[in-house]
Amino acid sequence: MGRKQLWDQDEVLASAMRLFRHRGYLGASLRDIEEATGLHPGSLYRTFGSKDGLFHAALDAYNERVVRGRVRVHLLEPADPLAGIRSFFTSAIETGPEPDPGCLLTNTAVESFALPQAAAGVHHGLAAIEGGFADALTRARQHGDAPADLDVGTTAAHLLALYQGLLVLVRAGLPRTTLHSVTDGAMASIGSLRAPRKQDDHE
Amino acid sequence: MGRKQLWDQDEVLASAMRLFRHRGYLGASLRDIEEATGLHPGSLYRTFGSKDGLFHAALDAYNERVVRGRVRVHLLEPADPLAGIRSFFTSAIETGPEPDPGCLLTNTAVESFALPQAAAGVHHGLAAIEGGFADALTRARQHGDAPADLDVGTTAAHLLALYQGLLVLVRAGLPRTTLHSVTDGAMASIGSLRAPRKQDDHE
DNA sequence: TCCGTAGTTGAACGATTGCTCACAAAAAAT
DNA sequence: ATTTTTTGTGAGCAATCGTTCAACTACGGA
Numbered sequence A, B: 001m002g003r004k005q006l007w008d009q010d011e012v013l014a015s016a017m018r019l020f021r022h023r024g025y026l027g028a029s030l031r032d033i034e035e036a037t038g039l040h041p042g043s044l045y046r047t048f049g050s051k052d053g054l055f056h057a058a059l060d061a062y063n064e065r066v067v068r069g070r071v072r073v074h075l076l077e078p079a080d081p082l083a084g085i086r087s088f089f090t091s092a093i094e095t096g097p098e099p100d101p102g103c104l105l106t107n108t109a110v111e112s113f114a115l116p117q118a119a120a121g122v123h124h125g126l127a128a129i130e131g132g133f134a135d136a137l138t139r140a141r142q143h144g145d146a147p148a149d150l151d152v153g154t155t156a157a158h159l160l161a162l163y164q165g166l167l168v169l170v171r172a173g174l175p176r177t178t179l180h181s182v183t184d185g186a187m188a189s190i191g192s193l194r195a196p197r198k199q200d201d202h203e
Numbered sequence C: 001t002c003c004g005t006a007g008t009t010g011a012a013c014g015a016t017t018g019c020t021c022a023c024a025a026a027a028a029a030t
Numbered sequence D: 001a002t003t004t005t006t007t008g009t010g011a012g013c014a015a016t017c018g019t020t021c022a023a024c025t026a027c028g029g030a
Helices: A009-023 A030-037 A041-048 A051-076 A081-093 A104-110 A116-142 A152-172 A176-189 B009-023 B030-037 B041-048 B051-076 B081-093 B104-110 B116-143 B152-172 B176-189
Strands: none
Touching (some): A009 A030, A009 A051, A009 A104, A030 A041, A030 A051, A041 A051, A051 A104, A051 A116, A081 A116, A081 A152, A104 A116, A104 B104, A104 B152, A116 A152, A116 B152, A152 A176, A152 B116, A152 B152, A176 B152, A176 B176, B009 B051, B030 B041, B030 B051, B051 B081, B051 B104, B051 B116, B104 B152
């Protein structure tokens, strides 16, 4: 019963994702959103309740589609796990035809004081990336491409930080040569984190 | 000639720095600024011309005082360069009494599409950090605390990315244990970047 | 066919935004 | 003492913000 919805929710969320990634939550006005998604405020508020609601739906969609998709393609599926890790990094630099670089997770983490309820979504996305690194590292260790005593957990956290840092530098507009050398450093650093030999420090 | 200025520019910029770091450029309204600095809009516009002008002055002051200060204390001056690098990282996690964590450079890089003219300031600050890392690494190599064939330039870029990534994760509110393991990973990865043996890749 | 329901539209709301400016206050110049 | 010059003050501006809502349109069931 009733009228049929004229717009596709996936397309609207994809547009919203792009807009929020580009401008941030505070930087994207509802007029911008209306223009980007084609949705009038009434439909928007009927469906998502508020700008916050739309943002959270877009963040969830980003985690579900973009993040998990990238993790699967680059970290879980490749036969060569180390090559996958490398392509995970380089694909954040060479974004191809996409106009603006960066990652909605990174941006939202930084903007989190304007969006306290978004913390959970950010944590989910970061955990998915970290888990992907851990999986690839475990497989690399099995294949003999990484030291047998590699500390997978610490290295995964290390790569997550490096990846987020790369996205900051991408966003800052640093030259591509610098960004690629960060990738090289990331690959070279794999293998330096060994031996869960108990390390005692900071009290 | 004329009346004496009743407020201290350094104090005002310090307050503005804190506010912008906490809320971001878009998230800090002029009413917030007025409350934080004690400056009425008239004086503010007389001195800085606009909200942008104040932001740029605050970013410059941040580079000049906070960034360069931290680089000097942790990276240039310590007799033990590696210990200095470690404390540079840990001091970003354990901020002490300061209420909110993070770095104005990181945040501004992410927010850069709202602030295109801030790119230069961000570049300056990042270059200062990278240069500090390079200095500390060079000295560590001289002291024999790092491999003689360490690629200082690439490692400095690597540490810069790691540091920015750490600040994103701090901002995301990840547990301190995770953050400290990133620091451990950073220290362990020093030494894995050797040999400027020409590396041919990505066309 | 006519009604009930779900969806669309866009004008308009009060609040807040960055910013201006007329006026008052204080110090130097005369 | 008066004028000139600089600074402080804060009410108020137009524009924009996120949001609401009444009128309208399309569909299914009676």
